[in-house]
Amino acid sequence: MEEIQQDLNANLTAFQKMWNQVYGVLSNPDFWVDKGFALIGIILIIVLARILVTIIGKSVDRIFINREKSMIQFDRRRVDTMRILVKNVARYTIYFVTLLVVLRQIGLDLQPVLVSAGVLSLAVGFGAQSLVKDVITGFFIIFEDQFAVGDMVTINGVTGTVMVIGLRITKIKSWTGEVHIFPNGTINQVTNFSVQNSVAFVDVSVAYEEDLTHVEEILKEIVEKMGKEEEDIVNQPQVLGVQALGPSEVIIRVTAECKPNTHFGIMRKMRARIKQEFVRRGIEIPYPKTVMMGKDNKVINPGG
Numbered sequence: 001m002e003e004i005q006q007d008l009n010a011n012l013t014a015f016q017k018m019w020n021q022v023y024g025v026l027s028n029p030d031f032w033v034d035k036g037f038a039l040i041g042i043i044l045i046i047v048l049a050r051i052l053v054t055i056i057g058k059s060v061d062r063i064f065i066n067r068e069k070s071m072i073q074f075d076r077r078r079v080d081t082m083r084i085l086v087k088n089v090a091r092y093t094i095y096f097v098t099l100l101v102v103l104r105q106i107g108l109d110l111q112p113v114l115v116s117a118g119v120l121s122l123a124v125g126f127g128a129q130s131l132v133k134d135v136i137t138g139f140f141i142i143f144e145d146q147f148a149v150g151d152m153v154t155i156n157g158v159t160g161t162v163m164v165i166g167l168r169i170t171k172i173k174s175w176t177g178e179v180h181i182f183p184n185g186t187i188n189q190v191t192n193f194s195v196q197n198s199v200a201f202v203d204v205s206v207a208y209e210e211d212l213t214h215v216e217e218i219l220k221e222i223v224e225k226m227g228k229e230e231e232d233i234v235n236q237p238q239v240l241g242v243q244a245l246g247p248s249e250v251i252i253r254v255t256a257e258c259k260p261n262t263h264f265g266i267m268r269k270m271r272a273r274i275k276q277e278f279v280r281r282g283i284e285i286p287y288p289k290t291v292m293m294g295k296d297n298k299v300i301n302p303g304g
Contacts, residue, residue, distance in 0.1 A: 052094055060083055155170070198260055199263060
Protein backbone atom coordinates (compact mmCIF):
# COMPACT_ATOMS: atom_id res chain seq x y z
CA MET A 1 0.00 0.00 0.00
CA GLU A 2 2.82 2.36 0.86
CA GLU A 3 4.53 1.59 -2.49
CA ILE A 4 1.36 2.52 -4.40
CA GLN A 5 1.08 5.75 -2.44
CA GLN A 6 4.71 6.59 -3.22
CA ASP A 7 4.22 5.92 -6.95
CA LEU A 8 1.12 8.09 -6.97
CA ASN A 9 2.95 10.94 -5.25
CA ALA A 10 5.83 10.65 -7.73
CA ASN A 11 3.44 10.81 -10.69
CA LEU A 12 1.66 13.83 -9.23
CA THR A 13 4.98 15.55 -8.68
CA ALA A 14 6.09 14.88 -12.28
CA PHE A 15 2.75 16.13 -13.64
CA GLN A 16 3.01 19.26 -11.50
CA LYS A 17 6.48 19.98 -12.82
CA MET A 18 5.35 19.47 -16.41
CA TRP A 19 2.32 21.71 -15.92
CA ASN A 20 4.50 24.42 -14.36
CA GLN A 21 6.82 24.31 -17.37
CA VAL A 22 3.92 24.46 -19.88
CA TYR A 23 2.24 27.26 -17.93
CA GLY A 24 5.49 29.15 -17.74
CA VAL A 25 5.94 28.97 -21.50
CA LEU A 26 2.33 29.87 -22.34
CA SER A 27 2.23 32.72 -19.85
CA ASN A 28 5.40 34.25 -21.26
CA PRO A 29 4.51 37.26 -23.49
CA ASP A 30 7.70 36.84 -25.48
CA PHE A 31 6.52 33.37 -26.57
CA TRP A 32 3.31 34.75 -28.09
CA VAL A 33 5.16 37.65 -29.70
CA ASP A 34 7.61 35.28 -31.38
CA LYS A 35 4.83 32.94 -32.54
CA GLY A 36 2.77 35.88 -33.77
CA PHE A 37 5.64 37.19 -35.87
CA ALA A 38 6.28 33.66 -37.15
CA LEU A 39 2.61 33.28 -38.13
CA ILE A 40 2.60 36.63 -39.90
CA GLY A 41 5.79 35.64 -41.71
CA ILE A 42 4.26 32.35 -42.85
CA ILE A 43 1.15 34.12 -44.15
CA LEU A 44 3.29 36.65 -46.04
CA ILE A 45 5.42 33.85 -47.53
CA ILE A 46 2.32 32.00 -48.78
CA VAL A 47 0.79 35.17 -50.22
CA LEU A 48 4.07 36.09 -51.96
CA ALA A 49 4.29 32.56 -53.36
CA ARG A 50 0.78 32.82 -54.83
CA ILE A 51 1.60 36.23 -56.32
CA LEU A 52 4.84 34.87 -57.77
CA VAL A 53 3.01 31.91 -59.35
CA THR A 54 0.50 34.29 -60.96
CA ILE A 55 3.22 36.62 -62.27
CA ILE A 56 5.29 33.78 -63.70
CA GLY A 57 2.19 32.22 -65.32
CA LYS A 58 1.27 35.47 -67.07
CA SER A 59 4.90 36.06 -68.06
CA VAL A 60 5.16 32.59 -69.61
CA ASP A 61 1.93 33.17 -71.55
CA ARG A 62 3.22 36.52 -72.80
CA ILE A 63 6.58 35.06 -73.82
CA PHE A 64 4.98 32.27 -75.84
CA ILE A 65 2.46 34.66 -77.43
CA ASN A 66 5.32 36.91 -78.54
CA ARG A 67 7.13 33.85 -79.85
CA GLU A 68 4.13 33.05 -82.06
CA LYS A 69 4.39 36.53 -83.62
CA SER A 70 8.13 36.29 -84.27
CA MET A 71 9.68 35.69 -87.68
CA ILE A 72 10.81 32.21 -86.67
CA GLN A 73 7.58 30.23 -86.48
CA PHE A 74 7.11 27.13 -84.33
CA ASP A 75 4.42 24.49 -84.34
CA ARG A 76 1.45 25.82 -82.38
CA ARG A 77 0.87 22.40 -80.85
CA ARG A 78 4.36 22.25 -79.34
CA VAL A 79 4.17 25.86 -78.21
CA ASP A 80 0.97 25.21 -76.22
CA THR A 81 2.39 22.01 -74.76
CA MET A 82 5.63 23.64 -73.61
CA ARG A 83 3.75 26.66 -72.26
CA ILE A 84 1.57 24.52 -69.98
CA LEU A 85 4.51 22.32 -68.97
CA VAL A 86 6.72 25.30 -68.03
CA LYS A 87 3.91 26.81 -65.95
CA ASN A 88 3.37 23.51 -64.10
CA VAL A 89 7.08 23.00 -63.37
CA ALA A 90 7.43 26.60 -62.16
CA ARG A 91 4.39 26.27 -59.90
CA TYR A 92 5.60 23.03 -58.32
CA THR A 93 9.09 24.46 -57.80
CA ILE A 94 7.76 27.60 -56.09
CA TYR A 95 5.47 25.56 -53.83
CA PHE A 96 8.35 23.26 -52.83
CA VAL A 97 10.63 26.20 -51.98
CA THR A 98 7.75 27.83 -50.08
CA LEU A 99 7.32 24.67 -48.00
CA LEU A 100 11.01 24.68 -47.08
CA VAL A 101 10.90 28.37 -46.11
CA VAL A 102 7.79 27.81 -43.97
CA LEU A 103 9.51 24.92 -42.18
CA ARG A 104 12.51 27.15 -41.59
CA GLN A 105 10.20 29.87 -40.26
CA ILE A 106 8.67 27.42 -37.81
CA GLY A 107 12.10 26.69 -36.45
CA LEU A 108 12.94 23.32 -37.98
CA ASP A 109 16.52 22.64 -39.03
CA LEU A 110 16.35 21.95 -42.77
CA GLN A 111 19.56 19.95 -43.03
CA PRO A 112 18.26 16.88 -41.15
CA VAL A 113 14.92 17.28 -42.95
CA LEU A 114 16.60 17.26 -46.37
CA VAL A 115 18.79 14.30 -45.43
CA SER A 116 15.75 12.39 -44.19
CA ALA A 117 13.83 13.36 -47.34
CA GLY A 118 16.66 12.00 -49.48
CA VAL A 119 16.68 8.67 -47.65
CA LEU A 120 12.88 8.56 -47.71
CA SER A 121 12.73 9.32 -51.43
CA LEU A 122 15.23 6.54 -52.09
CA ALA A 123 13.09 4.10 -50.14
CA VAL A 124 9.89 5.31 -51.80
CA GLY A 125 11.53 5.08 -55.21
CA PHE A 126 11.79 1.31 -54.95
CA GLY A 127 8.10 1.06 -54.10
CA ALA A 128 6.87 3.73 -56.52
CA GLN A 129 8.17 2.30 -59.77
CA SER A 130 4.89 3.11 -61.51
CA LEU A 131 5.35 6.80 -60.65
CA VAL A 132 8.88 6.74 -62.09
CA LYS A 133 7.52 5.02 -65.19
CA ASP A 134 4.85 7.72 -65.58
CA VAL A 135 7.44 10.50 -65.39
CA ILE A 136 9.85 8.84 -67.84
CA THR A 137 7.05 8.09 -70.30
CA GLY A 138 5.76 11.67 -70.01
CA PHE A 139 9.22 13.00 -70.81
CA PHE A 140 9.47 10.91 -73.98
CA ILE A 141 5.93 11.84 -75.06
CA ILE A 142 6.89 15.51 -74.95
CA PHE A 143 10.42 15.01 -76.32
CA GLU A 144 9.27 12.88 -79.27
CA ASP A 145 6.22 15.10 -79.94
CA GLN A 146 3.89 12.11 -80.01
CA PHE A 147 0.95 14.43 -79.40
CA ALA A 148 0.43 17.95 -78.08
CA VAL A 149 -2.15 20.12 -76.39
CA GLY A 150 -5.12 20.67 -78.71
CA ASP A 151 -4.58 17.49 -80.73
CA MET A 152 -7.44 15.12 -81.43
CA VAL A 153 -6.22 11.70 -80.31
CA THR A 154 -7.35 8.23 -79.36
CA ILE A 155 -5.56 6.96 -76.24
CA ASN A 156 -6.21 3.40 -75.11
CA GLY A 157 -9.48 3.38 -77.03
CA VAL A 158 -10.73 6.78 -75.76
CA THR A 159 -11.03 9.63 -78.29
CA GLY A 160 -10.87 13.29 -77.34
CA THR A 161 -8.92 16.55 -77.41
CA VAL A 162 -5.71 16.80 -75.38
CA MET A 163 -6.13 19.31 -72.55
CA VAL A 164 -2.96 18.82 -70.48
CA ILE A 165 0.29 16.91 -70.94
CA GLY A 166 2.29 16.63 -67.75
CA LEU A 167 5.25 14.58 -66.69
CA ARG A 168 2.93 12.25 -64.78
CA ILE A 169 -0.56 12.39 -66.32
CA THR A 170 -2.31 13.30 -69.55
CA LYS A 171 -5.86 14.70 -69.70
CA ILE A 172 -8.12 14.49 -72.74
CA LYS A 173 -11.67 15.79 -73.15
CA SER A 174 -14.17 13.84 -75.23
CA TRP A 175 -16.63 15.60 -77.52
CA THR A 176 -19.44 14.96 -74.99
CA GLY A 177 -17.55 16.79 -72.23
CA GLU A 178 -16.04 13.98 -70.15
CA VAL A 179 -12.44 14.47 -69.02
CA HIS A 180 -10.32 11.31 -69.07
CA ILE A 181 -7.08 11.20 -67.07
CA PHE A 182 -4.34 8.73 -68.00
CA PRO A 183 -1.14 8.09 -66.06
CA ASN A 184 1.52 8.35 -68.73
CA GLY A 185 2.89 4.93 -67.90
CA THR A 186 -0.43 3.31 -68.87
CA ILE A 187 -0.54 4.85 -72.37
CA ASN A 188 0.06 1.88 -74.65
CA GLN A 189 -1.38 3.04 -77.97
CA VAL A 190 -1.98 6.52 -79.38
CA THR A 191 -3.65 7.54 -82.62
CA ASN A 192 -3.10 11.21 -83.49
CA PHE A 193 -5.59 12.75 -85.93
CA SER A 194 -4.04 16.23 -85.91
CA VAL A 195 -0.62 15.63 -87.48
CA GLN A 196 -1.53 14.90 -91.11
CA ASN A 197 -4.30 16.07 -93.41
CA SER A 198 -7.56 14.16 -93.18
CA VAL A 199 -9.74 12.86 -95.99
CA ALA A 200 -13.45 13.55 -96.28
CA PHE A 201 -15.38 10.96 -98.27
CA VAL A 202 -19.06 10.86 -99.14
CA ASP A 203 -20.88 7.92 -100.66
CA VAL A 204 -23.69 9.22 -102.88
CA SER A 205 -26.56 6.90 -103.69
CA VAL A 206 -28.51 7.29 -106.95
CA ALA A 207 -31.18 5.18 -108.58
CA TYR A 208 -30.34 2.54 -111.19
CA GLU A 209 -32.45 4.46 -113.69
CA GLU A 210 -30.15 7.51 -113.60
CA ASP A 211 -27.46 8.20 -116.20
CA LEU A 212 -24.22 7.67 -114.26
CA THR A 213 -22.17 9.83 -116.61
CA HIS A 214 -24.55 12.75 -116.10
CA VAL A 215 -24.56 12.21 -112.32
CA GLU A 216 -20.76 12.19 -112.16
CA GLU A 217 -20.59 15.42 -114.17
CA ILE A 218 -22.96 17.08 -111.69
CA LEU A 219 -20.89 15.81 -108.75
CA LYS A 220 -17.69 17.15 -110.33
CA GLU A 221 -19.30 20.58 -110.66
CA ILE A 222 -20.38 20.51 -106.99
CA VAL A 223 -17.01 19.45 -105.57
CA GLU A 224 -15.06 21.77 -107.85
CA LYS A 225 -17.09 24.70 -106.54
CA MET A 226 -16.63 23.56 -102.94
CA GLY A 227 -12.88 23.22 -103.48
CA LYS A 228 -12.71 26.91 -104.38
CA GLU A 229 -15.00 28.12 -101.59
CA GLU A 230 -13.92 26.03 -98.60
CA GLU A 231 -10.60 27.03 -97.02
CA ASP A 232 -10.34 23.72 -95.16
CA ILE A 233 -10.07 21.78 -98.45
CA VAL A 234 -6.39 21.68 -99.41
CA ASN A 235 -6.59 19.76 -102.71
CA GLN A 236 -9.16 19.56 -105.45
CA PRO A 237 -11.91 17.05 -104.49
CA GLN A 238 -12.31 14.01 -106.71
CA VAL A 239 -15.20 11.90 -107.91
CA LEU A 240 -13.77 8.38 -107.78
CA GLY A 241 -16.68 6.68 -109.53
CA VAL A 242 -18.90 3.75 -108.66
CA GLN A 243 -18.03 2.39 -105.22
CA ALA A 244 -20.69 -0.32 -104.86
CA LEU A 245 -23.94 -1.66 -106.29
CA GLY A 246 -26.69 -1.89 -103.67
CA PRO A 247 -30.09 -3.58 -103.74
CA SER A 248 -31.81 -0.43 -104.99
CA GLU A 249 -29.03 2.08 -105.59
CA VAL A 250 -25.70 2.76 -107.23
CA ILE A 251 -23.14 4.22 -104.81
CA ILE A 252 -20.65 6.80 -106.11
CA ARG A 253 -17.78 7.91 -103.88
CA VAL A 254 -16.49 11.50 -103.61
CA THR A 255 -13.32 12.41 -101.67
CA ALA A 256 -11.61 15.62 -100.59
CA GLU A 257 -8.31 16.13 -98.75
CA CYS A 258 -8.79 18.54 -95.84
CA LYS A 259 -6.86 20.16 -93.05
CA PRO A 260 -6.49 18.00 -89.91
CA ASN A 261 -9.78 17.30 -88.11
CA THR A 262 -11.88 19.35 -90.55
CA HIS A 263 -13.17 16.45 -92.64
CA PHE A 264 -16.32 15.94 -90.55
CA GLY A 265 -17.56 19.45 -91.26
CA ILE A 266 -16.65 19.18 -94.95
CA MET A 267 -18.55 15.89 -95.24
CA ARG A 268 -21.68 17.47 -93.76
CA LYS A 269 -21.49 20.46 -96.11
CA MET A 270 -20.83 18.21 -99.08
CA ARG A 271 -23.88 16.03 -98.37
CA ALA A 272 -26.08 19.13 -98.04
CA ARG A 273 -24.78 20.59 -101.33
CA ILE A 274 -25.29 17.32 -103.18
CA LYS A 275 -28.82 16.92 -101.82
CA GLN A 276 -29.79 20.46 -102.86
CA GLU A 277 -28.29 20.08 -106.33
CA PHE A 278 -29.90 16.69 -106.92
CA VAL A 279 -33.30 18.12 -106.02
CA ARG A 280 -32.72 21.07 -108.36
CA ARG A 281 -31.51 18.88 -111.24
CA GLY A 282 -34.17 16.20 -110.74
CA ILE A 283 -31.73 13.43 -109.83
CA GLU A 284 -33.61 10.71 -107.95
CA ILE A 285 -32.24 9.64 -104.57
CA PRO A 286 -33.22 5.97 -104.27
CA TYR A 287 -35.45 4.48 -101.62
CA PRO A 288 -36.86 0.96 -101.19
CA LYS A 289 -39.85 0.23 -103.45
CA THR A 290 -42.54 -2.41 -103.15
CA VAL A 291 -44.44 -3.83 -106.13
CA MET A 292 -47.51 -6.03 -105.66
CA MET A 293 -48.27 -8.58 -108.40
CA GLY A 294 -51.58 -10.29 -109.06
CA LYS A 295 -52.19 -13.89 -110.09
CA ASP A 296 -52.03 -12.94 -113.73
CA ASN A 297 -48.63 -11.27 -113.10
CA LYS A 298 -50.06 -7.81 -113.47
CA VAL A 299 -48.94 -4.96 -111.25
CA ILE A 300 -51.68 -4.20 -108.74
CA ASN A 301 -50.26 -1.43 -106.54
CA PRO A 302 -46.75 -0.16 -107.26
CA GLY A 303 -45.54 2.08 -104.49
CA GLY A 304 -42.75 3.04 -102.15
